Amino acid sequence: MTYADDSILVLLDVTPSGALAKSAAGLLGAAAQVGTPVALIVGDEKLAADAAALGAASVIVASPGEGLVVPVVDALVAAADVVRPDAVVASHSIEGREAAARFAVRTRSGLAYDAVGLSRDAEGVVAQHSVFGGAYSVDSAVTWGAPVITIRQGAIDARAEAVASAPVEKLSVTPSGRKAAAVASVEEAVVSSSRPELRGAAKVVSGGRGLGSGDGFALVDQLADVLGAAVGASRAAVDAGYVPQSYQVGQTGVSVSPQLYVALGISGAIQHKAGMQTAKTIVAINKDADAPIFEIADYGVVGDLFTVVPQLIAALEAKKA
Numbered sequence: 603m604t605y606a607d608d609s610i611l612v613l614l615d616v617t618p619s620g621a622l623a624k625s626a627a628g629l630l631g632a633a634a635q636v637g638t639p640v641a642l643i644v645g646d647e648k649l650a651a652d653a654a655a656l657g658a659a660s661v662i663v664a665s666p667g668e669g670l671v672v673p674v675v676d677a678l679v680a681a682a683d684v685v686r687p688d689a690v691v692a693s694h695s696i697e698g699r700e701a702a703a704r705f706a707v708r709t710r711s712g713l714a715y716d717a718v719g720l721s722r723d724a725e726g727v728v729a730q731h732s733v734f735g736g737a738y739s740v741d742s743a744v745t746w747g748a749p750v751i752t753i754r755q756g757a758i759d760a761r762a763e764a765v766a767s768a769p770v771e772k773l774s775v776t777p778s779g780r781k782a783a784a785v786a787s788v789e790e791a792v793v794s795s796s797r798p799e800l801r802g803a804a805k806v807v808s809g810g811r812g813l814g815s816g817d818g819f820a821l822v823d824q825l826a827d828v829l830g831a832a833v834g835a836s837r838a839a840v841d842a843g844y845v846p847q848s849y850q851v852g853q854t855g856v857s858v859s860p861q862l863y864v865a866l867g868i869s870g871a872i873q874h875k876a877g878m879q880t881a882k883t884i885v886a887i888n889k890d891a892d893a894p895i896f897e898i899a900d901y902g903v904v905g906d907l908f909t910v911v912p913q914l915i916a917a918l919e920a921k922k923a
């Protein structure tokens with residue numbers, strides 16, 4: 603099969619249950635902005651149609667071999683060999699970033715890590731990054747070969763147009779024989795909440811020390827449920843035991859890039875901002891008018907959250923009714 607000269611090879615994550623990960627749409631959308639997206643799926647051929655529906659111009663399917671990550675990197679190497687892409691793009695998920703980094707090492711390519719945007723100049727594909735806690739935006743480009751770029755989940759809104767029937771190439775991959783951890787069994791964590799997952803959520807409501815207690819934090823849950831949002835927290839709220847560590851947003855927690863981020867009783871320390879500053883719209887409610895969160899907020903309410911948030915919830919519910 604022949605591939606377009608401006609092909610972007612897009613590694614799509616496959617979940618343990620065998621579906622395309624949610625990041626697929628944003629990755630293909632990002633690739634379509636700078637070239638022709640060619641999806642690589644290391645998994646079931648049936649997923650090719652899903653990739654085409656999300657805008658893959660063509661799809662390469664490789665059967666997974668034994669082991670963790672190594673078969674994906676083997677497939678990436680083989681796919682890059684046939685596609686000769688202008689860039690290789692992967693999700694900045696745990697799986698995606700490991701495969702991308704290993705691929706970059708194996709092929710001696712330059713790696714641009716945790717991009718929040720892609721563009722193209724006369725010399726090739728350029729990655730945009732939000733760095734130093736979101737205080738600076740920088741571009742990165744490689745001086746040799748095709749860049750390998752991981753993209754922060756949720757950071758790119760662009761969506762590619764669905765492709766009615768994308769050609770599918772089944773790639774036979776010769777295993778590299780490199781050492782790989784074996785997967786003995788997979789047990790999916792039971793999701794006990796109907797809320798969206800924090801990573802990759804379109805809306806996030808986060809609470810901080812200002813909630814005062816675990817019971818007080820219920821207000822964050824209530825607002826999140828009215829908005830259909832995921833729930834996050836500052837480290838101070840986690841350290842105080844209001845919520846588990848998996849809720850933490852920030853430098854040492856989860857990085858999010860939602861359409862809407864609502865910060866309740868969060869001061870806006872640089873380590874918190876590092877994980878949420880790329881949100882499209884930031885709303886802050888804080889009783890301290892000088893709290894640093896207001897420096898980056900698009901909308902701010904100075905007031906006691908225990909007064910403001912119940913009113914906000916009532917207004918949103920009234921609008922829904």
Ligand code: FAD
Nearest residue numbers: 810811812836837838852853854867868869873874889907
């Ligand atoms: P505070 O800074 O105590 O702010 C509480 C806010 O609530 C205040 O602004 C106050 O005015 C407001 N408030 C209080 N009561 C009310 C009320 N009734 N109504 C309205 N507003 C009210 N932090 C993170 O969040 N994520 C990280 O990943 C992270 N990583 C870190 C890594 C390192 C190496 C270090 C050193 C720190 C890290 N931190 C992280 C901690 C960070 O520095 C801050 O301490 C933390 O973010 C503060 O959390 P907070 O805003 O909830 O608490």
